[in-house]
Amino acid sequence: MFLCSGKPSPIKVTGVANSDAEAELRKLEILKLREDLEITDDIVNSEAKLHALYLKWLSYFDHHFDVADEKAFKERFEIFKKSARDVNQWNKSGHSSTCGLNRYSDMTDEEFVSCSWKTYPKKANQVIAGIAHYQDN
Numbered sequence: 001m002f003l004c005s006g007k008p009s010p011i012k013v014t015g016v017a018n019s020d021a022e023a024e025l026r027k028l029e030i031l032k033l034r035e036d037l038e039i040t041d042d043i044v045n046s047e048a049k050l051h052a053l054y055l056k057w058l059s060y061f062d063h064h065f066d067v068a069d070e071k072a073f074k075e076r077f078e079i080f081k082k083s084a085r086d087v088n089q090w091n092k093s094g095h096s097s098t099c100g101l102n103r104y105s106d107m108t109d110e111e112f113v114s115c116s117w118k119t120y121p122k123k124a125n126q127v128i129a130g131i132a133h134y135q136d137n
Contacts, residue, residue, distance in 0.1 A: 054080050079106045
């Protein structure tokens with residue numbers, strides 16, 4: 001699983017006066033993350049370089065498995081390699097957007113879909129993006 005942006009640790013917003021500076025700091029953090037986790041043909045064609053990239057990726061994001069568990073590490077690394085190769089292929093294909101690794105890059109599509117997302121119930125006659133939605137009674 002990959003999405004079109006990575007997300008480093010969140011910045012705590014402390015007030016309106018600092019919001020511009022904090023927004024700039026956030027942009028710099030994202031640029032640094034993209035630079036550190038950049039994917040190239042050279043990397044995706046080398047098992048050793050993919051392994052090094054995965055270790056670097058693990059240092060940026062919380063992992064949901066015991067890194068000391070060799071079997072779990074190998075399984076997650078295989079998923080990560082596929083994500084890295086998919087990102088590289090996407091970015092080379094001439095799309096108008098670029099993608100990168102993020103905190104979900106070692107999850108399967110099924111695991112990602114099963115993540116708990118907060119949903120909000122629709123209200124009667126609610127309009128979303130210009131389309132009326134109605135509840136059945």
